Amino acid sequence: MSPTLLGGLLGALFGTGLIIAVRRMPFLRKPTPDDRIAPYLRDLDGTEVFLGVAVSNSPFSAILRLFGPSLRSGARRLERILGGASSIRRRLSRAGLERTVEEFRIEQLLWGTAAFGAALVGSLVAVALGIGNPLGMLVFCAVVGVVGVLARDTYLSTQVRNRERRLLAELPTVAELLALSVAAGEGPAAALDRVARSCRGDLADELKQVLAETRAGATLVRALDALADRTGLMALSRFADGLAVAIERGTPLADVLRAQAADIREAGRRELIESGARREVAMMVPVIFLVLPTTIMFAFFPGAVGIRLIAG
Known part of the structure; x- marks a missing residue:
């Protein structure tokens, strides 16, 4: 490392420490x-x-206690730059994460800081070996830090999709169990309580939250409407709306639940068939661009070699 670069790094560290x-x-x-x-x-x-x-239940709560004021100030600045607090709040609820928007912004800052630190270490090693210039490496570190901040947002969307997939997979079984409980003579609230205690999974946790809201004074219909709004899934919204309508109008609840379970399974089959069709098209890509050129090359190579030998 050249003396000029070493002096610049030491000066930057000293200036940063002085500012802090x-x-x-x-x-x-x-x-x-x-x-x-x-x-x-x-x-x-x-x-x-x-x-x-x-x-809070955030995994970064210890860091939040140590550097709380600085991290909260950075989270507020990041919120002013990126915005979208309502979208973040909705996606956190759909992902089942008990965190505030401020805690999520702090996690984004920590992800960006970790990415920037890893890129900075790699850049220092590269500059020490004489690869690249310091200004370009600094820009690279800044870009990696921004990518780290955005990666946390992308991962939140992935968490939402995974949880929705689990909810859809659990919904037919839960509907069948509710139908069996209602057919056995239990009321809607008792059937929900039995299924929530018997099952394990994200949908069972949502049913427990519905029961907690009813015990807190809300009606079962309103709690089911809140479940539909909180999850955002069309199938689960139809399930909650059908259950609420059956409770309000006194229609046979077991038949409604069985019909909804059959509809959900049929929708799952259609989605599986559509996914298989898309995968079939995607499987043609390696066949066309890898297997077919190799086959043609093996077919025409002996003939090309024979023509060359005859011409020679």
Whole structure:
């Protein structure tokens, strides 16, 4: 490493440390009015507060306690840049993650910081070996950091799709079990309670939340409507709406549940057939671009060699 580059890195580290030390001076980090009254309002939103930082189920809660003010400030800046808090909140609910938008933004910052750090280490090694220039490597590190921030958002969408797939796979079985319980003489609430206690999975957790809402004072129809709005799945929305309509109008609930289970299984079969058709088209790509040229080459190569020998 050249002396100029080493001096620049040391200067950058010294300047960064100086800026952090100055920003942490008491006269520059006065608490805001929200931070002052937050410990006295902790019971209003049901969240526990520890030293001004909300305690949550996030895997980064320990880092949040250590660097809470800086991370929350960065999360607010990131929210102003990216926006879309309502979409994030809806996708977090559909993914079954008990996190706030602020915690998700903090996770995005940590993902971006980790990606930037890994790229920075690789860039330092490359510059030390004489590969590339420092300015290009710095731009590369910044791009990798942005990609890390966006990767967390993409992973959230993947979590939503995986959970919706699990919900759709569990729905026919849960509908059949509810039909059996209702046919045995149990009421809708008792049948939901029995199925929620007997099953394991994401849909069983959603049914437990529905029962918790009914015990808190909400009607079963309203809790089912909230389930349909929370999941966002068309099949599950039809299931909840059909169950609510059957309860309100007194129609035979067991027949409705069996019919819905049959419809869901039929929709699953159609989706499987469509997926197989798409996979069949995708399987033609290696056949056309790999197997077919190789076959043609093996067929025409002996003839080409024979023609060359005769001409020679």
